[in-house]
Amino acid sequence: MIPTLATAPTPCLVLDEARMNRNIARLHARLEGTGVVFRPHLKTAKCIEVARRLMTSPAGPAMVSTLREAEEFAAAGVVDLTYGVGIAPDKLDRVAAIRAGGCDLAVLIDSVEQAEALTRRGDCIPALIEIDCDGHRSGVVPEDAARLLAIARALPPGGPRGVLTHGGESYNARSAAALRAAAEGERLAVVRAAAILREAGFACPVVSAGSTPTFLAAESFEGLTEFRAGVSVFFDLFQAGVGVCGPEEIALSVLTEVIGHQSAKGWTITDAGWMAMSRDRGTASQAVDQGYGVVLDIAGRPLGETIVIAANQEHGIVAARPGSGAPAPAPPIGARLRVLPNHACATAAQYDRYLVVGAETGEIIAEWPRFGGW
Amino acid sequence: MIPTLATAPTPCLVLDEARMNRNIARLHARLEGTGVVFRPHLKTAKCIEVARRLMTSPAGPAMVSTLREAEEFAAAGVVDLTYGVGIAPDKLDRVAAIRAGGCDLAVLIDSVEQAEALTRRGDCIPALIEIDCDGHRSGVVPEDAARLLAIARALPPGGPRGVLTHGGESYNARSAAALRAAAEGERLAVVRAAAILREAGFACPVVSAGSTPTFLAAESFEGLTEFRAGVSVFFDLFQAGVGVCGPEEIALSVLTEVIGHQSAKGWTITDAGWMAMSRDRGTASQAVDQGYGVVLDIAGRPLGETIVIAANQEHGIVAARPGSGAPAPAPPIGARLRVLPNHACATAAQYDRYLVVGAETGEIIAEWPRFGGW
Structure with a gap:
């Protein structure tokens, strides 16, 4: 199903x-x-x-x-x-x-x-x-x-x-x-x-x-x-940083779920850490450092200046972009978010399938297997 | 077999x-x-x-x-x-x-x-x-x-x-x-x-x-x-950098093969790029930056100050550690090397099995499957 x-x-x-x-x-x-x-x-x-x-x-x-x-x-x-x-x-x-x-x-x-x-x-x-x-x-x-x-x-x-x-x-x-x-x-x-x-x-x-x-x-x-x-x-944030696409053209994102908060710090903790995003930090050397990815809502709409500022193996730390002065989002536990990746090749490599979202309903219409290894 | x-x-x-x-x-x-x-x-x-x-x-x-x-x-x-x-x-x-x-x-x-x-x-x-x-x-x-x-x-x-x-x-x-x-x-x-x-x-x-x-x-x-x-x-180079193990205690390595040279630059090109090593560059923030990994010979013996200085998706660039003044190694095309990883968790995640080398013969004695995903 x-x-x-x-x-x-x-x-x-x-x-x-x-x-x-x-x-x-x-x-x-x-x-x-x-x-x-x-x-x-x-x-x-x-x-x-x-x-x-x-x-x-x-x-x-x-x-x-x-x-x-x-x-x-x-x-x-x-x-x-x-x-x-x-x-x-x-x-x-x-x-x-x-x-x-x-x-x-x-x-x-x-x-x-x-x-x-x-x-x-x-x-x-x-x-x-x-x-x-x-x-x-x-x-x-x-x-x-x-x-x-x-x-x-x-x-x-x-x-x-x-x-x-x-x-x-x-x-x-x-x-x-x-x-x-x-x-x-x-x-x-x-x-x-x-x-x-x-x-x-x-x-x-x-x-x-x-x-x-x-x-x-x-x-x-x-x-x-x-x-x-x-x-x-697919494009990705690195290519957007190079200037060959806009973030609204990036076709790949990681679906993640809120698992906690550190409210005093303005942090929301999710279940997409670096294993889910990959360790690729390619945007760190670009004009805009996107951390471990740009955070969207479940439907793929931007959430202001919200990025994954840090990641552990299975924890993502979501917050307002440092220095942006933007309000810190705090979606509740269980809320779902989508994260645009720094590098499509590296992020996709962490998964064995794509969940394909169709244009008409904005919902998942297919699972396409992908492979890895040599 | x-x-x-x-x-x-x-x-x-x-x-x-x-x-x-x-x-x-x-x-x-x-x-x-x-x-x-x-x-x-x-x-x-x-x-x-x-x-x-x-x-x-x-x-x-x-x-x-x-x-x-x-x-x-x-x-x-x-x-x-x-x-x-x-x-x-x-x-x-x-x-x-x-x-x-x-x-x-x-x-x-x-x-x-x-x-x-x-x-x-x-x-x-x-x-x-x-x-x-x-x-x-x-x-x-x-x-x-x-x-x-x-x-x-x-x-x-x-x-x-x-x-x-x-x-x-x-x-x-x-x-x-x-x-x-x-x-x-x-x-x-x-x-x-x-x-x-x-x-x-x-x-x-x-x-x-x-x-x-x-x-x-x-x-x-x-x-x-x-x-x-x-x-x-397993330990890894990051833990060695923290000081809790020595490099000779690291149990995991990536076996790779020489596929070319850029002799004027002192580079040896291998088939272990960042997909094989992971994008983890954890040692970059430590006292000794190990690039994408420390290079050993096929038997696991050190090769002086040789590291993977850079990586593309499926290319590793092996050279003497920048600033070390060490001689640049140039193993021939087809030669096999082993690379100690920055981070065991991230590198192992790129593979579906371990090739287990036994102590007695120094050869592969078993293949142990590993899994990934969520």
């Missing part, structure tokens, strides 16, 4: 279907008429129902962050996947098994060693070369043409399926101009890498860029064949 | 059985001859195999942080449980169902409203009154005798089963003297509350204190009937 917002055991994860659908429509509209393929990242959703709505077709394409995701989505009929974390050779048997099931799963490499491991196998697992556009983590800088070509030449004949970059530093952008610059830097890095490979005779059919902030800020997709974004299916 | 440290899919959670057994022996020895009952907190373990070793009997007593834990451990034969998070009235049907199955599950309250909700039911669910010993979160301050007695009088005849406090502020102690003071403050608060109740005619049979730091630092247990501790079964 599907519970209601008033009866669902708390804490639990609520997904606002109408907001999600609007976010997806915005993503799809972004690339319309550009000829650039949308390859959504499914690491945030980890749910077949969400994936089917987010992908441009039930068969893909899509991006994953774990082989567990690849296995789950391949089993659900997705036939075009990229595993977006550098591959270790001993994971290749698992990749081959997924491919043998009919899914065209590609891997990511940024070293000659990885290319040689693929060549030694002889089973034609396709690889993209990761390009480092901003020093954020992995990848070859496009200026290092020698390394780029050495990797391509160490692959089986035909070379890489393409090049791929992730503008992770865009998460630290603090203005619209900085976001646009990050998007352009991401595009130029991967286009330049593709040009180097093509000049050397490699076809390099795929030129892939992507991050939620750059996807929404980019002014040009020229030279790209595909774009990726993940968290934008 | 049980995998080996060399073949287990990474990232995965490794439990060093010998270290765990030594930690448990230390906990059990702590209360020997005192007449004080040890009620371990099972919120860290969430695993029946670990619980059976940690409890003083297979039937309990024990403490839990979620009703899911209560249900799982009750089903496994534990008959004496305390749910250590303030109860909301609409959770009481679930509590009653667990009790009907033969488990004496007690709840925690700190308000007249909660006491009245219990009285209205008439099914004699036992309640402890939570005492606030340090302003950390919930509870009645022992100085507020009027509130304490009002709660006790709102309960069914007989009053509360007892009083309980958690010295959560001990986690912020920065010296042995501060830890001893926190332990004594915790003890005195709950003993004083019990005295107030007993003077008013309530039996108040249980006087319960507990936190890992105060358990290990306490000089006196006088007046207490039971003590609780949880994370001490």
Whole structure:
């Protein structure tokens, strides 16, 4: 039996279907008429129902962050996947098994060693070369043409399926101009890498860029064949802090219940602590620190300047934002609240299902399972 | 088939059985001859195999942080449980169902409203009154005798089963003297509350204190009937930073694999990002910031000053500790490492099993399932 917002055991994860659908429509509209393929990242959703709505077709394409995701989505009929974390050779048997099931799963490499491991196998697992556009983590800088070509030449004949970059530093952008610059830097890095490979005779059919902030800020997709974004299916307070969405677009919240008060301090205690919200405090480094999340009423309406100011494992401490001078709310024991998360990926990972709230009644209309692990 | 440290899919959670057994022996020895009952907190373990070793009997007593834990451990034969998070009235049907199955599950309250909700039911669910010993979160301050007695009088005849406090502020102690003071403050608060109740005619049979730091630092247990501790079964870098264990006593680590390098920066990239380690950065506020964890070799031996300096969702960035001047390690792609976590509760929560490494061979000898959720 599907519970209601008033009866669902708390804490639990609520997904606002109408907001999600609007976010997806915005993503799809972004690339319309550009000829650039949308390859959504499914690491945030980890749910077949969400994936089917987010992908441009039930068969893909899509991006994953774990082989567990690849296995789950391949089993659900997705036939075009990229595993977006550098591959270790001993994971290749698992990749081959997924491919043998009919899914065209590609891997990511940024070293000659990885290319040689693929060549030694002889089973034609396709690889993209990761390009480092901003020093954020992995990848070859496009200026290092020698390394780029050495990797391509160490692959089986035909070379890489393409090049791929992730503008992770865009998460630290603090203005619209900085976001646009990050998007352009991401595009130029991967286009330049593709040009180097093509000049050397490699076809390099795929030129892939992507991050939620750059996807929404980019002014040009020229030279790209595909774009990726993940968290934008739900959004979160961190993305709102970056400026790529408003809090009213965040589709995910944690339903929680009041379990006590410390009235002298203006605190309301709830049953959504950091286990329910995750330990992600990404907004702590932004202009507005949202604590462990922004507190709404049960219907999702704002409650003034109310946030989760602190959290223990299974206790949330709800109060007016420090320094706001706002009145401290004190909903009674048993009252239900919803909390917008700092980071959709981290918060959703704490749950095994989404309780989907429909637009028409504002009530739970479905439970969608989600998975975790590797 | 049980995998080996060399073949287990990474990232995965490794439990060093010998270290765990030594930690448990230390906990059990702590209360020997005192007449004080040890009620371990099972919120860290969430695993029946670990619980059976940690409890003083297979039937309990024990403490839990979620009703899911209560249900799982009750089903496994534990008959004496305390749910250590303030109860909301609409959770009481679930509590009653667990009790009907033969488990004496007690709840925690700190308000007249909660006491009245219990009285209205008439099914004699036992309640402890939570005492606030340090302003950390919930509870009645022992100085507020009027509130304490009002709660006790709102309960069914007989009053509360007892009083309980958690010295959560001990986690912020920065010296042995501060830890001893926190332990004594915790003890005195709950003993004083019990005295107030007993003077008013309530039996108040249980006087319960507990936190890992105060358990290990306490000089006196006088007046207490039971003590609780949880994370001490595994320990973690945060507890090492508090000074209650050494890093060589930490029983939990994440097994990970090298997937790349950024040699110019001295970085090694692994497949254990924040999803594998959790977002917990508790050591950031301590004297030694351990990043996302301390890196060991596959056998659990230290690798100098090597830590996870940064993490993305599925990428860990391993390097020499900033400022240490230590040489940067560069294990090859495919090499396996182990990472000690900041916070055992948060890291373990990311996994559905423990891979248990035995002392004799230093290899995996068992897989123990663990659960999550609420």
